[in-house]
Amino acid sequence: MGETVGDWRPYRWTPGIGFVRLLGICCGTAWGADINNAGVVVGRAQTAVDEEARAFVAVTDVMVDLGLLPGASPELAGSDALAINDAGQIVGWANTAANPPARHAVLWSAAHVIHDLGTLGGPASTAVDINASGQVIGMSDVPAGGHRGFLWTSGAGMQDLVTLLGYPAGSVVAINDVGQIAGSYVAPGGDTHAFLYTPGSGLRDLGTLGGTTSTATGLNSQGDVVGSSTTAQGDTHAFLWTSTDGMEDVTVKTGFTAVRKLNHDLQTLSGGVFGAFPPAPSAFLVTLQVTLTWPFTGFAPPIDAAPAFNAAHAGHDVTLRFGLGGDRGLDIFGPGFPSSTEVSCATGAAIGSATPLSPTDFELTYQAGPDRYTLRWATDDVWVHTCRELRLHFMDGSTYVALFSFR
Structure with missing residues (x-):
């Protein structure tokens, strides 16, 4: 999207080619809203x-x-076209024949035949996204006042998202091809938080960057989300949320304070929003990088990390507790880990090769309240008067070691 003689005009931008102006406008302003993988652009003119x-x-x-x-x-x-899928189906809104005209969510077929999707009983609605299966999300007025998020399918029609989320959706921005939905809702504490809905798992509150509120502005095929959040200092920063790392501050890393839309390569857009004030004529394509290292909290007392030796009884279970900055599931170790190796009690140097622990050699559990993993390691009677290393190598590539002296 660019600006010419005070008016906005839609463009298609392609790597290696750059901006190509779209033709056919009469007058006034026009802008593009979405583009599919075939390069087909939709918008309003x-x-x-x-x-x-x-x-x-x-x-x-x-x-x-x-x-x-x-x-x-x-x-x-x-009327306005806001999103298009790879099949060429388009969603947005169009005014009805009523006087005065009402705004209704609509779906254009690949042959450009328009369909009124109706409302949730209120006067107006708008469709904002559509996935490969033809599932449509948007917002609709409701009879009691206010507006709610909706999911529309060809079989069930328009449904209030409260039936899926358990809470009314204050906004929805994207639905991906597996049916995940990103938006915002009023959390139990009364603050607005970004959410990710996953079929079969329900709503997941994405939290904040230390402040009180957050909103989602984009979602990709992997379930990664971008948006904005207040910080503990009261500033508004852009964020990237992933299931592995949670919410990360994009503004601190890039300087961009607002981003929108997200593709599978973690590319997002910033700037160049039609109607923004103050004006932001320059648009940016921002490639985000995910820091995959989990925030290991260290071994909880009484266990010390290497190079210190921890006293233990051979043949008794050894218990280690640690945190990874959230629930990473129970499949947290890399192949061949945890492992145990005999070491010198004087220097800690390895004696022989490492032995991966079998499933019967340890038990791993997670407690959400204290945000803590507990690893119980079954030791062997024959290790009396020897020393061993327990090595934890996690799926994020990090490694942590504890040394034990058995008596």
């Missing part, structure tokens, strides 16, 4: 001086008017 702006699709470099709902007045009614 004005096609005649005496008509409202309408949704468009551009397969080539020429914008094509997607039209209005049946019976709607060309002079009074408008």
